[in-house]
Amino acid sequence: MEHGKLSLTALAALLTSSGAFAATPELSFYMKLCSTNDLSRVVEVSAAEMREFRQSESNGARKLVWRGHPNAGADFSVTATLVPDGEGGFGYSFSYDGVSDGFSAEAIRFPVATVPCSDASALLYPLQTGMLRRPDWGKYKDGEAVVSAGPNLVGFHFAALLDDAIGGWYIDQRGDARMHPCQFRFVKRGAERVEMSAAYFPTLDETRGGCGSLPFGGVIRPVRGDWFQAAKIYRDWLKTQDWYVRAKGRKFEKLRQVAFWMWNRGKSGEVMPSIERFVDETGLPAALDWYWWHEIPYDVKYPNFWPPREPVEDFRAAVAHLHDKGVYVQTYTNGMLWDMDEPDWKDGGKRECLMFRNGSMDVTVFNVYLGHRMAIMCGEAPEFQRRMRDVERKIAGCGMDGLYMDMIGNCMRPCWNPAHAHAPGGGTSVSKGYRAFIGDVKADNPGVDVSSEEEGESYIDVVDSLIVLYAAYERLGKGVAPEFEMLPVFHMLYHGCVALYGSYSVIDGITPWDEKWGRRPDIDEVKWAGRFPDQFALEFARGVVWGQQPTVHKLLPEHQTDPKWAAEWKFIKDTAAFYHASREFLFDGEMCDPGEMRCATQPVDFFIRGCYTQEKDFKTCREPSLPKIMHSVWRAPDGRVAAVLVNWTRTLASYELRTPEVMSVGELPPRSWRLLFR
Numbered sequence: 001m002e003h004g005k006l007s008l009t010a011l012a013a014l015l016t017s018s019g020a021f022a023a024t025p026e027l028s029f030y031m032k033l034c035s036t037n038d039l040s041r042v043v044e045v046s047a048a049e050m051r052e053f054r055q056s057e058s059n060g061a062r063k064l065v066w067r068g069h070p071n072a073g074a075d076f077s078v079t080a081t082l083v084p085d086g087e088g089g090f091g092y093s094f095s096y097d098g099v100s101d102g103f104s105a106e107a108i109r110f111p112v113a114t115v116p117c118s119d120a121s122a123l124l125y126p127l128q129t130g131m132l133r134r135p136d137w138g139k140y141k142d143g144e145a146v147v148s149a150g151p152n153l154v155g156f157h158f159a160a161l162l163d164d165a166i167g168g169w170y171i172d173q174r175g176d177a178r179m180h181p182c183q184f185r186f187v188k189r190g191a192e193r194v195e196m197s198a199a200y201f202p203t204l205d206e207t208r209g210g211c212g213s214l215p216f217g218g219v220i221r222p223v224r225g226d227w228f229q230a231a232k233i234y235r236d237w238l239k240t241q242d243w244y245v246r247a248k249g250r251k252f253e254k255l256r257q258v259a260f261w262m263w264n265r266g267k268s269g270e271v272m273p274s275i276e277r278f279v280d281e282t283g284l285p286a287a288l289d290w291y292w293w294h295e296i297p298y299d300v301k302y303p304n305f306w307p308p309r310e311p312v313e314d315f316r317a318a319v320a321h322l323h324d325k326g327v328y329v330q331t332y333t334n335g336m337l338w339d340m341d342e343p344d345w346k347d348g349g350k351r352e353c354l355m356f357r358n359g360s361m362d363v364t365v366f367n368v369y370l371g372h373r374m375a376i377m378c379g380e381a382p383e384f385q386r387r388m389r390d391v392e393r394k395i396a397g398c399g400m401d402g403l404y405m406d407m408i409g410n411c412m413r414p415c416w417n418p419a420h421a422h423a424p425g426g427g428t429s430v431s432k433g434y435r436a437f438i439g440d441v442k443a444d445n446p447g448v449d450v451s452s453e454e455e456g457e458s459y460i461d462v463v464d465s466l467i468v469l470y471a472a473y474e475r476l477g478k479g480v481a482p483e484f485e486m487l488p489v490f491h492m493l494y495h496g497c498v499a500l501y502g503s504y505s506v507i508d509g510i511t512p513w514d515e516k517w518g519r520r521p522d523i524d525e526v527k528w529a530g531r532f533p534d535q536f537a538l539e540f541a542r543g544v545v546w547g548q549q550p551t552v553h554k555l556l557p558e559h560q561t562d563p564k565w566a567a568e569w570k571f572i573k574d575t576a577a578f579y580h581a582s583r584e585f586l587f588d589g590e591m592c593d594p595g596e597m598r599c600a601t602q603p604v605d606f607f608i609r610g611c612y613t614q615e616k617d618f619k620t621c622r623e624p625s626l627p628k629i630m631h632s633v634w635r636a637p638d639g640r641v642a643a644v645l646v647n648w649t650r651t652l653a654s655y656e657l658r659t660p661e662v663m664s665v666g667e668l669p670p671r672s673w674r675l676l677f678r
Contacts, residue, residue, distance in 0.1 A: 169220070302338060351506075405452050503539055509609070652668070
């Protein structure tokens with residue numbers, strides 16, 4: 001047995017003796033201890049360095065104990081307990097003791113599971129909506145990290161190695177882990193092994209009396225099949241959680257009616273014509289996600305959003321007019337940023353901001369044209385939140401249906417600001433602070449929905465909607481198949497718990513410009529726009545297939561009236577009508593096993609460009625073979641099952657669909673949708 005580790009052979013022999021399961025990974029751990037008085041004093045501890053290892057069995061559970069470390073001390077010990085879960089895997093818990101006085105745990109990596117892999121092994125991990133990576137394993141050296149996801153921007157708390165030939169492995173974090181920053185990592189170990197691990201970041205007060213533990217458990221389990229089978233393990237557990245049941249049980253009466261979101265910007269005279277035309281031509285209810293309504297430029301001067309760019313009376317009248325047209329209206333604010341270059345920063349910004357371990361602030365210049373430094377606030381930020389609550393009350397008082405509070409949804413960060421009441425480090429302080437902030441905003445504005453950004457697992461039961469943009473992952477520079485593929489794992493887990501909308505799809509490829517940024521850069525837009533004829537339809541449709549409400553980014557009157565965009569405008573209206581008629585599946589439903597779609601593929605060129613991308617930085621990429629028909633399968637609350645199909649291309653496409661629930665062979669016209677029942 002390798003020193004300090006429980007080997008594959010040894011643990012398999014132990015657990016198969018009680019019939020638990022036939023194979024297990026090699027288990028290990030890693031911890032980082034630091035002085036609570038001097039953060040530069042750090043002790044790193046790994047299982048391989050421990051002086052003694054023992055294992056025992058009691059009441060069917062296995063206990064693994066490591067003792068003694070050359071730097072952490074002879075009394076330092078770690079205990080992992082493994083309980084067979086009846087599914088071929090086991091639940092785990094982890095504790096430690098004998099930590100030297102004045103030291104505390106800063107990071108705990110457990111389980112660290114070394115498992116077999118092959119050239120065909122794929123890695124599933126919680127980046128945004130879920131990323132599947134098929135690495136070129138030959139590129140990586142022994143001990144080199146292949147994937148590292150977290151501690152922020154994670155959409156769920158599990159990861160898996162998938163390999164049908166040799167079998168895969170799944171690990172997760174449970175309990176209240178959804179509130180904690182986490183990290184999932186895959187490291188190459190030799191020619192045919194991978195180390196997969198989950199990390200937890202405690203606060204420095206969690207080690208008391210020299211001991212502590214993971215405040216949650218989890219599961220390690222073999223898995224066969226694709227990403228859906230791995231995600232189903234996690235979803236089956238979610239369904240047993242009270243907070244998930246509460247979230248799933250909400251009605252979303254106004255949001256459920258929405259057939260189409262228009263993500264537009266500017267004064268009322270700029271945002272109203274397009275959405276009015278949509279409602280007039282289709283008769284369908286729509287929603288406006290209204291950006292750049294505020295007097296200040298975009299991405300500077302926060303949190304000073306009030307007043308609007310037009311007289312308050314005009315702003316209020318525009319909202320009332322849109323309501324008369326049946327439009328759901330919400331406005332943009334940022335729930336986390338304070339502009340360091342504004343005079344009021346001195347009123348509490350640094351005291352309330354989120355800090356890294358080294359004492360520096362988490363600061364980004366988003367707006368490259370104006371260059372203001374935007375600092376991220378901690379969830380414990382009373383002055384910032386007081387200001388934002390005042391802003392949100394003023395906005396809601398103009399008749400809003402929803403309040404969008406940007407960035408909060410994907411925030412699970414450690415905070416080390418010594419001025420804060422919470423203990424420094426990870427833990428739940430930041431996410432719980434923001435949950436309370438959202439609760440306060442909702443209490444201030446009864447009946448008004450709150451929306452935020454991306455895959456907010458920490459906030460799934462307190463927000464009403466989330467804007468999710470990663471159906472357009474190529475445009476956002478998140479990788480290209482076959483090595484990378486963004487997947488709707490988050491949607492599979494949380495569809496029906498919260499309203500999902502969003503897309504970065506732009507019909508003409510030209511990103512919006514705020515007149516308050518100054519002179520618009522000289523860009524030959526015609527040169528770029530004609531090179532990506534399929535990008536819009538693919539991105540727009542993919543989000544709907546994933547179960548999101550149809551959304552278009554920057555829809556202008558000319559896109560609705562100019563004949564050169566007639567096909568795109570028709571596809572938008574057809575998609576909205578299809579979605580609205582299919583809400584029992586695409587809003588209320590639960591995602592089922594997608595099975596296999598056999599159809600022709602085609603290459604697609606993508607423009608990688610955002611609002612702040614300057615022409616010298618423009619990039620493109622090519623997906624070499626995307627299926628001409630995308631699909632998903634859904635179970636409605638009444639038990640009916642249907643497959644959703646879309647041909648996003650400009651030509652007729654044949655298909656053969658084989659899923660556990662729906663089988664079909666047929667043809668689909670270009671730019672069209674179909675609902676197939678079991």
